[in-house]
Amino acid sequence: MFYKTLMVAALFMSAVTIQAQDCNLELKGIVKDFHDGAPLSFAQLYIQEIQKTVSTAADGSYRIPDLCAGTYTVIVTHYDCKTQTLKITVDKNTIKDVLLEHHINNLQEIEIIADVHDDHKNSQSSTRITQNTINDFSGATLGDALATVQGVTALKTGNSVVKPVIHGLYGSRVAIVNDGLRQQDQEWGVEHSPNIDLNTASNIQVIKGATALRYGGDAIGGTIVIEPERIIAKDTVKGRVVSQLQSNARGGSISGSINNYRESGWYQQATLTYKKLGDFEAPDYVLSNTGNQTYAANFAVGFHKFEYGASIKYSYYNTELGILRASHIGNAADLVRSINSGEPTVINDFTYDIDPPKQMVEHHGIQANAYKRIQGLGKLEIDYSFQFNNRLEFDIRRGENAGKASLDLDLTTHTLAAYFFLDSMEDFEMEFGVDGLYQINSPNPDTGIRRLIPDYNSQKLGWFFSLNHNLNEQWLLDAGFRYDHYNIDATKFYQTSRWEGLGYDQQFPQFEIGEQGNQILTNPEFRYDLFAFSAGAKYFADDHYDFAINLSSANRAPNPSELYSDGLHHALATIELGQLDLNKEQSYKLNLVAHAVHGSLDVEVNPFVNLVNDYIQLIPTGLESTTRGAFPVYQYEQIDAVLAGVDLGLNWDVFTRNSRDAQSIEMLRWNSRFSYIYGQNKTAEEPLITMPPIQFSNELVWSQGVFKNLDLKLSNQTILKQTRFPDNDYAVDVPDDQGNFSTQVVNISESPAAYSLWNLGAGYAFAKAKINLRVNNLFNTNYRNYLNRQRFYADDIGRDVQIQFIYNF
């Protein structure tokens, strides 16, 4: 390995620059991995005719300036791959992206495409997050990294519970697929973040629609596909250590991975991560009890050959997340007090301790996979996975129950799937698959609190078929269909007064088993037939433009929370009620993607519209009084919704030039993202709740500028005020000190003011290591985020200085 680096360095040093007069053409592009589009750094391009070698930067880009017109022989090498030779004709400034095949056993080893678009295989709208971005967020969460994609926002509870929102939809409407395995971790909850260690990801693809039918047809928001480190078919050991320290929350994280690959096909992979953070701090106060601690481990062992292979993987994730102390409140009158006071009602000194309210979540995943290629036909794949998720939530409790969990759910999921991928035909690719899921939820009765989610068993059986067709050089067509049969069988105690109050004794007498005290045991069981369909076309106009259109239709069955939940929710002082007679949701989504590459400018525009009939939403239905005081009641109801918007992404190399020593390319790049979404409840003709506000994100990156291997970054994120929100404010009687009651409005609807955050970063690469220094929220701005449930109680976090060290070997 060291020898190779030396050789690369030697090649690099011996590069000859030829400054021919009248020869000012430029050849540039990006070298990427053929499979996942991840940019390959340190790839060598040797131009035989001029005996010049250039190497790709961290983002995979290369640039060969000062070429004369003519045809060149370019030899592309990368340490994981075989040397490849290309003939490239340069008669004007030319962009040539190179796709390198890592798995040298596989079919095509190298392919040249004419633009930099991410996904050429179909018409769906998708964006990929690369290893560099993932590294930037090594100490944060998956949701934070995903929010760097236009059209994706983070729905937060504080700073540790972060859920991805795709085009305004989240939770059960977004599927998260980790290494081919659909994550089953009680994703229905707003306060449940994905139990995935971001550091195991090599790259992440965000698909903004229900087009990834292989992973289920119910992801009407979109699918997030997390891919691990690829497998290399040669004798090598690779690894990486990423460690990070941060000033805000006074903690950090360390993650190490090691991968052993053998030419024989055997490989082993391991990743370990530990993260510890104390209380976060807003500009003016400590956010008490917001610390967290996470352990994660991933192991894989397998045998990988072109014709057949198998693997077994185990992943473990364990996290303890503090919830802002001030957000645990008694009743609606307490909520008024919290909102009106403008700062948290409990502010203690900084601590690493995590007390109730808190969450402790554990996730185990075991996955076995085998595949076999059938000559002249395609590839057959079988997957089995087992997932076990335990979620504990702790409230502030009294007496002997103090320190005991209020919620203790065990979710066990088995999945078995078989796929057949047919790729032997020239212009067609087809995939057929069947899969089955069996899931058991068992809440622990020892909590002494009535179960939020009941005991249930559910089964899902589905099949899908999808087809890609390359009509000609310009046109690509795709279509897919999926059917699932879903069954959920719950056993639940209702309070008899609630059961009758909702009229279920009239509507569902068949579910009643018997009464015990003032509770009634019921067996609500439901079946749903779910259909999904996707069709699209992509048109490559010329080297500079391509356009895609995709129409998808999908069904989502109501999740257990929407059907069965009933109880008091301490975070917002609400009584939340499920609804047994919910229908499946029906979504129709149209995505358009227009993409242009002109010289140093790369622009993508993605307008979309999503019509969701029977959209399930919590609607306030009134106020109920208890011995604790009054609470607003929210019930899941169905409305017709429309979500429409546009995402914009732009990358512009403002200038590029050879640095003074002519060994590297100095570059100033502007990255810009914008997203807008309009959400309307068509039934009540009012805005949808929790729609991400308009946001702009801009970043200037100056690479190799001041001196070699130094990158400087200045970025700004501006979030406008969400002006469209439904008015769910309600009035509640608040007792005063004179024994009177004053009626006060609980202002829970109004969105926070617009804000703008500045971040500064510097990165320096040397040998195989890199040091990054970042300052987030540079000006220590006070702000509150509409999509953060903590906004009712406290400001968001203030300035954070981070230092990160990355070492690759």
Next chain:
Amino acid sequence: MRYQILKIAITTVLYCVLVSCSDNDVPQLINEEELITTVEYTLTNDTDATNVVVYKSVDADGSGPEAPTLMTTGTLLANSTYSGTIRFLNESVAPAENITEEVQEESSEHEVFYATSIAGIAITKTDTDSDGNLLGLRTALKTEAPGNGNLTIVLRHEPIKPNDNTLSGAAGETDAQVVYSLIIQ
């Protein structure tokens, strides 16, 4: 090795299909022990032990849809001094759970607040917690002229202690909040 793995996988699937899938036990009933269904404020006339007034609020279904019901027994007399005791009960379980004992045990983390709109009524807390701060499980209530109005009683968990003896100054979270209507004769 590969066959071993396959065997384990198949065994696990079979286990699921044959054992857990047929497992459909009736879940255990949960009666919430911490629930406060009942707040009972008893006033005993200091000069006449037979003059006992009881104010009671009962919410049998806890967080269920039914509102608490209020009951009053006895007559509150003008120009008198009463000793008050408050009890918090969970009557949804049998036998009823006395939550007051827990409040007493964790006295430094609790306080009961009394506020009334009736002029002339003075309520003073006569007990203290383990730190010597006011607790409010025992009170003295003085009446003056006849009249009527409301008495609000609030049990706060983890309030600021000591505090200015007002609800607004005490913070913490509300564990119980009841309003009785008082008639002084």
